[in-house]
Amino acid sequence: xxxxxxxxxxxxxxxxxxxxxxxxxxxxxxxxxxxxxxxxxxxxxxxxxxxxxxxxxxxxxxxxxxxxxxxxxxxxxxxxxxxxxxxxxxxxxxxxxxxxxxxxxxxxxxxxxxxxxxxxxxxxxxxxxxxxxxxxxxxxxxxxxxxxxxxxxxxxxxxxxxxxxxxxxxxxxxxx
Amino acid sequence: xxxxxxxxxxxxxxxxxxxxxxxxxxxxxxxxxxxxxxxxxxxxxxxxxxxxxxxxxxxxxxxxxxxxxxxxxxxxxxxxxxxxxxxxxxxxxxxxxxxxxxxxxxxxxxxxxxxxxxxxxxxxxxxxxxxxxxxxxxxxxxxxxxxxxxxxxxxxxxxxxxxxxxxxxxxxxxxxxxxxxxxxxxxxxxxxxxxxxxxxxxxxxxxxxxxxxxxxxxxxxxxxxxxxxxxxxxxxxxxxxxxxxxxxxxxxxxxxxxxxxxxxxxxxxxxxxxxxxxxxxxxxxxxxxxxxxxxxxxxxxxxxxxxxxxxxxxxxxxxxxxxxxxxxxxxxxxxxxxxxxxxxxxxxxxxxxxxxxxxxxxxxxxxxxxxxxxxxxxxxxxxxxxxxxxxxxxxxxxxxxxxxxxxxxxxxxxxxxxxxxxxxxxxxxxxxxxxxxxxxxxxxxxxxxxxxxxxxxxxxxxxxxxxxxxxxxxxxxxxxxxxxxxxxxxxxxxxxxxxxxxxxxxxxxxxxxxxxxxxxxxxxxxxxxxxxxxxxxxxxxxxxxxxxxxxxxxxxxxxxxxxxxxxxxxxxxxxxxxxxxxxxxxxxxxxxxxxxxxxxxxxxxxxxxxxxxxxxxxxxxxxxxxxxxxxxxxxxxxxxxxxxxxxxxxxxxxxxxxx
Amino acid sequence: xxxxxxxxxxxxxxxxxxxxxxxxxxxxxxxxxxxxxxxxxxxxxxxxxxxxxxxxxxxxxxxxxxxxxxxxxxxxxxxxxxxxxxxxxxxxxxxxxxxxxxxxxx
Numbered sequence: 001x002x003x004x005x006x007x008x009x010x011x012x013x014x015x016x017x018x019x020x021x022x023x024x025x026x027x028x029x030x031x032x033x034x035x036x037x038x039x040x041x042x043x044x045x046x047x048x049x050x051x052x053x054x055x056x057x058x059x060x061x062x063x064x065x066x067x068x069x070x071x072x073x074x075x076x077x078x079x080x081x082x083x084x085x086x087x088x089x090x091x092x093x094x095x096x097x098x099x100x101x102x103x104x105x106x107x108x109x110x111x112x113x114x115x116x117x118x119x120x121x122x123x124x125x126x127x128x129x130x131x132x133x134x135x136x137x138x139x140x141x142x143x144x145x146x147x148x149x150x151x152x153x154x155x156x157x158x159x160x161x162x163x164x165x166x167x168x169x170x171x172x173x174x175x176x
Numbered sequence: 177x178x179x180x181x182x183x184x185x186x187x188x189x190x191x192x193x194x195x196x197x198x199x200x201x202x203x204x205x206x207x208x209x210x211x212x213x214x215x216x217x218x219x220x221x222x223x224x225x226x227x228x229x230x231x232x233x234x235x236x237x238x239x240x241x242x243x244x245x246x247x248x249x250x251x252x253x254x255x256x257x258x259x260x261x262x263x264x265x266x267x268x269x270x271x272x273x274x275x276x277x278x279x280x281x282x283x284x285x286x287x288x289x290x291x292x293x294x295x296x297x298x299x300x301x302x303x304x305x306x307x308x309x310x311x312x313x314x315x316x317x318x319x320x321x322x323x324x325x326x327x328x329x330x331x332x333x334x335x336x337x338x339x340x341x342x343x344x345x346x347x348x349x350x351x352x353x354x355x356x357x358x359x360x361x362x363x364x365x366x367x368x369x370x371x372x373x374x375x376x377x378x379x380x381x382x383x384x385x386x387x388x389x390x391x392x393x394x395x396x397x398x399x400x401x402x403x404x405x406x407x408x409x410x411x412x413x414x415x416x417x418x419x420x421x422x423x424x425x426x427x428x429x430x431x432x433x434x435x436x437x438x439x440x441x442x443x444x445x446x447x448x449x450x451x452x453x454x455x456x457x458x459x460x461x462x463x464x465x466x467x468x469x470x471x472x473x474x475x476x477x478x479x480x481x482x483x484x485x486x487x488x489x490x491x492x493x494x495x496x497x498x499x500x501x502x503x504x505x506x507x508x509x510x511x512x513x514x515x516x517x518x519x520x521x522x523x524x525x526x527x528x529x530x531x532x533x534x535x536x537x538x539x540x541x542x543x544x545x546x547x548x549x550x551x552x553x554x555x556x557x558x559x560x561x562x563x564x565x566x567x568x569x570x571x572x573x574x575x576x577x578x579x580x581x582x583x584x585x586x587x588x589x590x591x592x593x594x595x596x597x598x599x600x601x602x603x604x605x606x607x608x609x610x611x612x613x614x615x616x617x618x619x620x621x622x623x624x625x626x627x628x629x630x631x632x633x634x635x636x637x638x639x640x641x642x643x644x645x646x647x648x649x650x651x652x653x654x655x656x657x658x659x660x661x662x663x664x665x666x667x668x669x670x671x672x673x674x675x676x677x678x679x680x681x682x683x684x685x686x687x688x689x690x691x692x693x694x695x696x697x698x699x700x701x702x703x704x705x706x707x708x709x710x711x712x713x714x715x716x717x718x719x720x721x722x723x724x725x726x727x728x729x730x731x732x733x734x735x736x737x738x739x740x741x742x743x744x745x746x747x748x749x750x751x752x753x754x755x756x757x758x759x760x761x762x763x764x765x766x767x768x769x770x771x772x773x774x775x776x777x778x779x780x781x782x783x784x785x786x787x788x789x790x791x792x793x794x795x796x797x798x799x800x801x802x803x804x805x806x807x808x809x810x811x812x813x814x815x816x817x818x819x820x821x822x823x824x825x826x827x828x829x830x831x832x833x834x835x
Numbered sequence: 836x837x838x839x840x841x842x843x844x845x846x847x848x849x850x851x852x853x854x855x856x857x858x859x860x861x862x863x864x865x866x867x868x869x870x871x872x873x874x875x876x877x878x879x880x881x882x883x884x885x886x887x888x889x890x891x892x893x894x895x896x897x898x899x900x901x902x903x904x905x906x907x908x909x910x911x912x913x914x915x916x917x918x919x920x921x922x923x924x925x926x927x928x929x930x931x932x933x934x935x936x937x938x939x940x941x
């Protein structure tokens with residue numbers, strides 16, 4: 001059972017990821033990414049992380065990807081253009097990726113002491129999670145919430161007037 | 177012994193004069209400049225006189241009667257003190273340096289007085305006296321030096337002062353060139369001196385003359401070999417400074433300087449530094465018979481060579497210059513036959529009469545408004561009677577006619593040469609012929625300048641001031657009686673006085689007083705013969721000389737042009753050197769190698785920069801690619817089995833560091 | 836291996852994570868739209884999350900899951916700010932092509 005579920009959702013994952021690479025319109029890529037996110041949520045559930053699965057769907061697929069989609073539609077991003085390209089990216093990047101993948105894969109395959117995953121009752125409950133989160137790791141939690149606050153402020157500042165409003169700039173330069 | 181005599185005052189007084197006149201001279205009124213310029217050599221001379229009095233036991237008051245010589249004064253601070261090398265600032269006063277000091281400061285002082293009259297109208301008055309004082313400073317350092325390095329300081333310094341003074345009329349190109357030539361040729365000689373010093377240091381471990389002398393005396397069997405090499409190197413330095421073959425070429429050109437400079441530097445003192453140096457290091461030369469014979473040969477050859485050139489020169493100062501070279505050859509001849517006292521004796525008498533002759537020539541030139549050509553002079557015996565009188569004395573002295581000074585000193589050298597052996601006879605003969613020529617050309621000069629009718633009747637000579645006449649008179653008196661201290665066997669009192677410093681010459685045929693008498697008669701006869709010939713050529717039949725010259729145009733031109741030696745050096749040494757500088761060093765090394773190297777370095781940096789600049793393309797994707805490559809590299813480095821090598825090598829380094 | 840078995844080797848999860856990560860890097864290299872590039876970054880982050888959860892399961896460590904939680908939060912913040920920047924860039928340059936946004940060069 002575990003295996004079948006694993007294989008199915010791994011397939012969805014990989015299909016979504018490859019589709020992200022192959023599509024030329026960003027909205028298609030975004031939708032593929034949503035597929036990846038959701039299948040990852042299922043995989044988390046298979047691994048016994050129920051809270052994270054929920055968080056993945058709610059935060060990632062439900063908020064972040066929606067944000068992406070909003071921006072794509074806002075900016076009217078069309079199909080990708082054939083631009084200048086970069087020879088370096090292909091010549092240097094692809095071998096690098098190959099090396100990364102092969103090294104990690106080799107390490108994983110050769111690793112000792114890795115067991116197997118089972119569908120058990122050993123699911124990490126939300127209660128366990130929050131117990132550790134709000135006692136031992138309270139400080140990182142609070143700091144992260146401050147970080148989010150700053151991100152909100154920054155996003156608001158950047159997207160409204162600050163950082164390159166062409167009409168504003170033209171007004172300013174014309175006034176000199 | 178502590179500083180009873182304060183020898184350091186002797187160089188320091190002229191140095192102070194140099195500083196004052198050099199720095200402030202232009203702003204001071206002329207009488208202050210003159211006073212400073214005259215007081216400082218007088219101060220030096222007085223200290224020397226006090227020292228002399230001390231040595232002869234005439235100590236009065238707090239000047240002790242110091243018997244034993246030498247008297248050494250060392251600065252408490254060592255100059256060089258590295259490992260085995262130890263060199264001090266030390267001044268040594270012994271008989272030899274005392275004699276030299278008397279000549280240098282005494283004649284120097286007289287010439288300073290003379291210069292007051294000679295240079296009074298020129299611009300650069302203060303500059304002249306500051307340079308002259310500077311020269312006196314360096315010369316006294318040279319004479320007083322107790323080791324070769326201090327002597328070298330003085331050696332180089334007098335070369336510098338000579339350069340400055342020869343080029344005194346620096347606006348004249350010929351004067352500037354002459355100064356350069358003097359300095360450069362001196363430097364070639366100094367190279368030999370330097371090599372000699374290095375070899376001395378290598379073989380003796382010290383540069384102090386007394387220490388070297390003691391070491392050599394302790395090993396009488398150590399002859400020849402490296403000592404010959406050292407002696408020949410030192411001889412090279414001496415030929416440069418004392419204008420012998422092959423480095424004499426600068427002295428005739430040095431006549432571009434003012435005449436008192438020629439008198440002081442290029443007749444009486446600087447050019448004698450070479451002879452002094454050989455006398456100072458005589459123990460070294462005594463241990464190397466080959467070097468001694470080279471010295472004697474060089475001296476004799478130079479004497480004859482220069483005398484032949486001097487016979488036909490037209491410029492009054494050039495005649496005297498070649499005469500100086502010739503007389504210096506005599507001194508070298510004296511050193512070469514190990515008769516050092518005779519050489520020094522001739523040095524002293526030569527200083528007197530040659531300085532006198534130069535000063536007289538200066539008086540003539542000054543009177544005739546700058547005219548130096550013999551062909552335009554004449555009939556001056558009426559107009560300049562005092563100059564005529566002193567010149568006569570000088571000419572008689574240099575010709576070696578009894579009882580003037582030159583007779584005794586020249587005779588001593590010739591006698592020493594004759595008694596030396598088979599080679600000695602040849603040297604004696606050469607010396608005799610040179611004496612004949614000397615007498616001839618000096619009387620030629622005398623006739624053409626003073627006697628007969630004036631060849632430039634339109635010029636009215638004006639008399640010289642007393643500041644120019646008094647020194648000449650004093651020098652004339654010295655030329656008359658200066659030789660009398662050499663009366664008697666082995667130069668009498670003079671030889672005995674100098675013996676502790678330069679060694680008494682073991683006269684082999686000492687008992688033969690008759691030989692000495694015969695040789696003296698021969699010398700005087702030859703001098704009178706020269707006078708006679710000059711008389712025939714220049715008084716009785718004035719056109720005879722010109723006829724002879726016209727009859728032998730080839731040899732006449734050869735001698736008149738100094739045997740084309742300058743041209744020869746120019747073609748073989750100067751031009752190749754300039755060519756090498758221009759093409760090899762200038763073009764090849766400077767432009768191609770160094771310039772090319774610099775260009776290469778700069779070009780490499782620019783090229784690398786241009787290459788690296790393309791890396792910063794601003795293209796996001798290439799940046800990402802390099803990021804990925806970096807990640808891959810890190811992964812490889814950390815994870816791959818090279819990782820087993822990496823900690824293993826760290827372990828090894830840790831072990832090697834000693835844990 | 837029996838298809839109905841209850842076990843899946845942990846290493847398979849990790850391999851999946853590695854593959855997803857490489858796919859993210861490839862996407863980062865070859866995509867020409869700025870937003871799509873950003874999405875590849877999110878893919879990479881997710882791959883890392885997967886491997887964290889896997890190891891949390893392997894060693895029964897809750898802290899692994901908490902770390903994933905933090906990664907999610909930071910990714911959210913980063914996405915917000917990043918997209919705001921993209922909007923600003925679009926306003927300035929009127930293009931989303933990665934190769935045309937190359938003003939930061941020597």
